Amino acid sequence: MRISFFGAAQEVTGSCYLVETSSVRFAVDCGLFQGAGDAVRKNRRPFDFDVSRLDFVLLTHAHLDHSGLLPKLVALGFKGPIFCTSATADLLVVMLKDAAYIQEREAEWRKHAGKRHQPLYTVKQAELANKQVQRTEYDRKISPHRGVQCIFRDAGHILGSSILEVWVDDGTRRRKLVFSGDIGQPGHPIVEDPAQVDSADVLLIESTYGNRLHKSMADTVEEFARAVTETIANNKGNVIVPAFAVGRTQDLLYLVVKLFREKHIPELDVYVDSPMAIAATEITLKHLKIADDDAIEAMRWIQGNRGRPRISFVDDHTESIKLSEIAHGALIISASGMCDAGRIKRHLRANLPRRDSSVIFTGFQAAGTLGRRIVDGSKSVRIYGEDVPVEARIFTIGGLSAHADRAALLDWLGHFHRPPEKTFVVHGEATTALDFADTIRQRFGWDVEVPARRDSYEI
Numbered sequence: 001m002r003i004s005f006f007g008a009a010q011e012v013t014g015s016c017y018l019v020e021t022s023s024v025r026f027a028v029d030c031g032l033f034q035g036a037g038d039a040v041r042k043n044r045r046p047f048d049f050d051v052s053r054l055d056f057v058l059l060t061h062a063h064l065d066h067s068g069l070l071p072k073l074v075a076l077g078f079k080g081p082i083f084c085t086s087a088t089a090d091l092l093v094v095m096l097k098d099a100a101y102i103q104e105r106e107a108e109w110r111k112h113a114g115k116r117h118q119p120l121y122t123v124k125q126a127e128l129a130n131k132q133v134q135r136t137e138y139d140r141k142i143s144p145h146r147g148v149q150c151i152f153r154d155a156g157h158i159l160g161s162s163i164l165e166v167w168v169d170d171g172t173r174r175r176k177l178v179f180s181g182d183i184g185q186p187g188h189p190i191v192e193d194p195a196q197v198d199s200a201d202v203l204l205i206e207s208t209y210g211n212r213l214h215k216s217m218a219d220t221v222e223e224f225a226r227a228v229t230e231t232i233a234n235n236k237g238n239v240i241v242p243a244f245a246v247g248r249t250q251d252l253l254y255l256v257v258k259l260f261r262e263k264h265i266p267e268l269d270v271y272v273d274s275p276m277a278i279a280a281t282e283i284t285l286k287h288l289k290i291a292d293d294d295a296i297e298a299m300r301w302i303q304g305n306r307g308r309p310r311i312s313f314v315d316d317h318t319e320s321i322k323l324s325e326i327a328h329g330a331l332i333i334s335a336s337g338m339c340d341a342g343r344i345k346r347h348l349r350a351n352l353p354r355r356d357s358s359v360i361f362t363g364f365q366a367a368g369t370l371g372r373r374i375v376d377g378s379k380s381v382r383i384y385g386e387d388v389p390v391e392a393r394i395f396t397i398g399g400l401s402a403h404a405d406r407a408a409l410l411d412w413l414g415h416f417h418r419p420p421e422k423t424f425v426v427h428g429e430a431t432t433a434l435d436f437a438d439t440i441r442q443r444f445g446w447d448v449e450v451p452a453r454r455d456s457y458e459i
């Protein structure tokens with residue numbers, strides 16, 4: 001039996017692992033490479049394995065760095081099933097279509113500029129990939145293929161996210177493989193805490209924040225409440241919150257309702273201005289049964305207290321433009337999270353020059369993005385070709401991360417009853433992954449590897 005690493009190996013994006021025996025070949029995740037550097041080239045080059053000989057795919061969750069190359073896989077001839085949880089399947093419809101739409105638009109725009117550019121895949125191809133999805137639920141054992149069994153466990157990262165327990169029988173022996181996927185931080189809003197796993201022969205563990213500790217959720221919430229109150233009640237301005245449409249927007253809505261109920265923030269008008277966030281919020285409500293108790297309770301409260309706090313979902317483009325005219329009292333949540341595209345740019349253009357308004361960043365801002373320039377303290381930024389002065393107050397609130405920090409990852413590993421024969425540290429920048437591997441060796445004495453892309457191991 002072999003495992004090969006084709007992405008998220010000494011880097012954070014492009015998750016894709018291949019497991020092969022003499023009778024079966026399957027991939028776990030098929031993600032897009034994202035960020036600066038050579039991500040574009042990596043997404044465009046051929047797959048490192050024979051796509052037509054792949055039997056099935058197991059998908060840990062809907063984030064594009066885990067799912068975003070599935071349409072390409074299907075377009076190149078993969079005909080097998082893609083297994084994931086029901087919530088992931090619903091999110092995937094929205095996310096793949098959106099990713100394809102953005103690529104089509106960009107290709108068109110470049111064509112106008114006289115450049116040759118093919119989209120990585122089209123909306124039609126994204127739809128075809130979604131047709132191959134087969135739904136499962138948490139904690140149910142499925143048999144995707146003869147000799148392979150799998151259980152999806154709740155990873156507590158985003159809605160539907162999973163840790164995979166996979167049993168593979170190659171005719172001579174049976175091995176248990178565990179893929180951590182992205183593991184959530186315990187206590188994170190809406191999702192349950194990550195499920196514990198107690199055994200594996202081979203373990204793949206993510207390490208996004210393997211060398212960092214998050215600020216506590218209580219401190220984070222306090223900081224957020226203070227920023228909102230100062231802006232809305234004292235300064236009579238607006239609060240702009242750039243947020244990723246899936247996961248973070250729902251976390252923020254939950255947080256605003258909670259703080260309002262506890263009277264930690266004043267009366268305000270909340271606008272969710274992103275069509276994809278609206279779809280993702282509807283999917284969250286549809287799958288509320290897998291949410292944590294606090295989220296279910298908050299939803300009941302909202303239903304019983306109609307109109308308080310006032311929450312509006314803005315789909316229509318003209319309505320979205322009108323939000324720029326609001327003088328004060330609005331909290332606007334909009335995408336993209338790193339301010340590079342989407343409606344958020346318009347809200348920043350309207351509010352950045354205002355001393356009485358504020359912008360609250362709650363997510364990671366990658367180098368080279370508009371969000372990063374604002375966070376780094378630029379006095380002026382360019383939006384839609386105009387120089388926009390930055391007079392608004394800028395807050396950066398770090399504790400809402402959907403990834404477990406170093407302590408939470410170690411705590412999760414602490415539930416194993418015996419050491420895995422082999423542990424692979426994946427899904428982290430090279431220095432972070434190597435550092436976290438050392439920590440695991442020191443703490444538990446396990447046999448740990450940090451594979452590079454295209455590395456392959458007999459297991």
Ligand SMILES: [Zn+2]
Pocket residue numbers: 061063157182
């Ligand atoms: Zn993720």
